Amino acid sequence: DDQHGTAIVVCSALYNALRLTGKEEPVIVVNGAGSAGIAIATLILDMELGNVILVDRQGILTKDMELTSGQRKLIDRVNKEGKTGLLADALQGADVFIGVSAPHIVSQDMIRSMNPDPIVFAMANPVPEIERDDALAAGAKVVGTGRSDYPNQINNVLAFPGIFKGALQAQATEINEEMKKAAVKAIAHLVSDEELDENYIIVSALDPRVVDAVSRAVAQAARESGAVREWKEV
Template identity: 60%
Template sequence: MDYAKESLKLHYQWNGKIEIGCRVPLETRDDLSLAYTPGVAQPCLEIQKDVRKSYELTRRSNLVAVVTDGSAVLGLGDIGPEAGMPVMEGKCALFKAFGNVDAVPLCIRSKDTDDIVNTVRLIAGSFGGINLEDIAAPRCFEVEKRLKECCDIPIFHDDQHGTAIVVAAALINAFKVTGRKQGNAKIVINGAGAAGIAIGNLLLDMKFGNVILCDLNGAICRGDDNLTSGQAAISLRSNLEQERGSLADVLRGADVFIGVSRPNLVTEDMVSSMNQPIVFAMANPTPEIMPDAALSAGAAVVGTGRSDFPNQINNVLVFPGVFRGALDARASDINEEMKIAAATAIASYIPDDKLKPDYIIPSALDRKVPAAVAKAVAEAAVKSGVSRI
């Protein structure tokens, strides 16, 4: 199928992928009086007395805003907020289909950090959570940090943390398949933007081993010139041996390669220089190395971001369940404990006796995964003290 041609045709037919539905009867005068004036005044007054009642008397308890400035949309880059709208609508559709979470797209006509933060801050009282989407690095780090400081609802940048969670889940099971123990692995991440840094931080938090990030200039070390704020922060806890050189240099002897970068950057020789390699080549649509090439070079486990190969490492396994759990717990934050719980729940969904090199991660279409993730995330929210129920 020519997906581009067929998708464009269908988008013209659909005229949008989401719509607002009505949850109440509006057939009689009494229906109107109860759903609207005069009856609606009473829930308004209850919320005025206690703003927490907004979670019980409105749809806020199940409502998420998907927020973008259109500056880093999929692989298309800075195409603008309106052009990013089809992606945001798609994200909202996935929220509903997989997590029964109502979501609305908010595409902001500004790349100014102050504008974005202030816009979201001012509307936060209408939502139970905010999903930041396709905002370019390093601005995305500052936007998320400042919103977490000024909002009392979960702020979650899926490009960062959703990617990190699903990678961690896949890596838990890849370690089981290859007989590795978490703790002393050498993990090389190529791509030191939002996703790469978030993956690195979560893998370090989960104590997988030593993480080395690479960008166009090779391995990142603390003290390097021209590091972004996110790169500088992670450089203080990664690349413990301060290895320098190209991607090929640092891949020698590595246990894991994780690619969130560009097509065809990894060669078979680079894979064969690794140690019983785990290769997650997730550049889309063309990975850093094609799975057949990685396997022929000796890779033990291979995953990509694509649906036409085994082990698709896809964020749709993460964000519907994470937000479902956060909303169910009425959480004020999505913290590290909740992210780790989500990764563990996704990994544990596959029984150990079913794991094999081409089956380390559940299908992105398995509708039972979000429920398992939601349960684990809600429990973690309670244990970590961010639940408000």
């Protein structure tokens, strides 16, 4: 599924951005609560990378709103602080913004209202939620986008075909959470501690090491988590 690939690559970039900034227990605002936003939020929570606030056109999602089944599944796990309001309210005092939403909906003032050294992944394509230069000028420490002409391109190509190759090598019957987490870490760890900086939190989609690193990690996770079919002698 496309959205799971997106979630894996977003989490890899986030994992490294948190490594770089040293943020612990970050508040992570995910704007856009469709299939991609739900997949991203779920994997962030499963990997215990931080606390998530989910926002869509209605504002910060809360139990009393009209929610989709996917949103309803997550609602008890998000917004631990019980915030209400719109995107601007969600971002106040947050550490991370992840956008899979609409162009130019985040202002520099919103970035300034976040905690120091915020991480901003503005992934609406081709026009991001906030332009990279505007986010940096407003104090963002790390900016990732979906575009190939900027550093830190968050491209779900990084997850494929490695995940499928690993699943096939292990003869897995499913792609489970453990396999996704293994893919996240495999992609993240291709950036060494020495290389890690504001403009390099995720490897290029063209990096030749990616497929093998991901497939090896996914195959191992498949075997260890029991996602592998037992072959019986007939």
